[in-house]
Amino acid sequence: MPWIPRYLGRMTETLDPTDWAILVEVQRDGRIPLTELGRRVNLSASATTERLKRLEAAGVISGYRADVDLAKVGYAVLAVVRLKYPGNKHDPLKKLLQRRFEILECLRTTGDDCYTLKVAAGSMAHLEDLVNELTEFGSTTTNLVYSQTQPYRGPQTPPPEL
Amino acid sequence: MPWIPRYLGRMTETLDPTDWAILVEVQRDGRIPLTELGRRVNLSASATTERLKRLEAAGVISGYRADVDLAKVGYAVLAVVRLKYPGNKHDPLKKLLQRRFEILECLRTTGDDCYTLKVAAGSMAHLEDLVNELTEFGSTTTNLVYSQTQPYRGPQTPPPEL
DNA sequence: CAAGATACCGGGGAATCCACGGCATAGCGC
DNA sequence: GCGCTATGCCGTGGATTCCCCGGTATCTTG
Structure with a gap:
């Protein structure tokens, strides 16, 4: 994994492939447990948690919503x-x-x-x-x-x- | 609370005001804990769980998604x-x-x-x-x-x- | 090379989720 | 009226998950 400095609070974030994998998974299932999410992206649960928290804090993930069938x-x-x-x-x-x-x-x-x-x-x-x-x-x-x-x-x- | 028979698997479901309150809350925050959700709709955690499961099983709630800032x-x-x-x-x-x-x-x-x-x-x-x-x-x-x-x-x- | 920063891992206490049985009420048949 | 069933709600543990902590490795900077 290449080292990429992260600058939060900017207009556009710098996301590596692991971040994108996390985004894809949580967009598909917003209630996936962190241990399972870590398994999917080949990371431990705690590392996954930190990345997810960062994405939320930076506003990349603006929230979680249930999808209702109209x-x-x-x-x-x-x-x-x-x-x-x-x-x-x-x-x-x-x-x-x-x-x-x-x-x-x-x-x-x-x-x-x-x-x-x-x-x-x-x-x-x-x-x-x-x-x-x-x-x-x-x-x-x-x-x-x-x-x-x-x-x-x-x-x-x-x-x-x- | 009036007694309303429920018929699952139909095109349109019969939802009482409590069901709608649950839908509003989970659409606002898809990761809300069930205990907190129960508090918001004046129900115990287990009763809330059963209603939520029913809504999911009936397809009223089709899934949960993270919202990503484009x-x-x-x-x-x-x-x-x-x-x-x-x-x-x-x-x-x-x-x-x-x-x-x-x-x-x-x-x-x-x-x-x-x-x-x-x-x-x-x-x-x-x-x-x-x-x-x-x-x-x-x-x-x-x-x-x-x-x-x-x-x-x-x-x-x-x-x-x- | 040392100091700082970043990212990862693992562990243990706290909170949550989940499945069970019990209780109250509405509808149904007799 | 009287049981019987179904529905909806509650409370209680046991398993799972979450969350905060310290420790380690790597890279950047001075």
Whole structure:
């Protein structure tokens, strides 16, 4: 293992292959015991613990989350809504995000549509009600999701040098 | 607490307010100890364990994941790419998903653009390289992400009756 | 070469997880 | 009403895991 100095708190961290192996495993199973994790990455439990703590302290791992099946809890409809947002009063939208938990994700982007939202609804009527409220902000474009060809996965390797 | 019969293995589960409280907590912190979780939802540790196991067995909780900060591991650029996909040979795209881990998510949707992808890149040159490869399948529309106004969050309440 | 820093290992006490049996209540059949 | 069963909750250990400690090897620095 080459010696690589670590400088914490920086924008981008210096991660060696073992760190990446740890990240891959904890992204796959966030509740894996540290002894098992150590076995997977060929390290003792205590060394694995130190690396994991460092990754958490540096903010590389920002937290652990349980993954909930939307359909199983009653959200049968998933949709992507793009919102063309005239003007620059963005506070009302933030208010809406705090009230409407059906909005699962909201990305501000370049291009004609200022925001791209991922929303979940229990029925088409529910989705219509939600889009109605969004349309008060600007024009919307809604696409229903057939299936998640690739459910969200985190980064698995460092980005290539380009 | 009202008595509610439970039927596992169905498309949608019957969840009472305590189940939802558990879901909210484990989505916020997937590594919370069961004793602490029980305290939050006013239940003993063993009762909490049984409910959690049931939710896992029923597939309501599909797994636990560590959340990795993309910028901290070198992915400075996040983008939404919409892909207009002529024809119906979808296998090559699946191959690409297995090879290109920069594609974090892929949704098949209704509308003019068949697929909506979320991709991460280390630089604009890297993103260009990636979009070039996607353009071989069909025409693409790329929007860079300024910021995640609302990072992904799971469902917090049952859907309203509409 | 000595001093400091980094990364790893191993050990032992504390906390957690897990499986068991017991208790209370709701629904069901008689 | 009266048993019987099923469900949900609790409490108790025994096994596992976590967490903090000191010790060692290697590399950097002066």
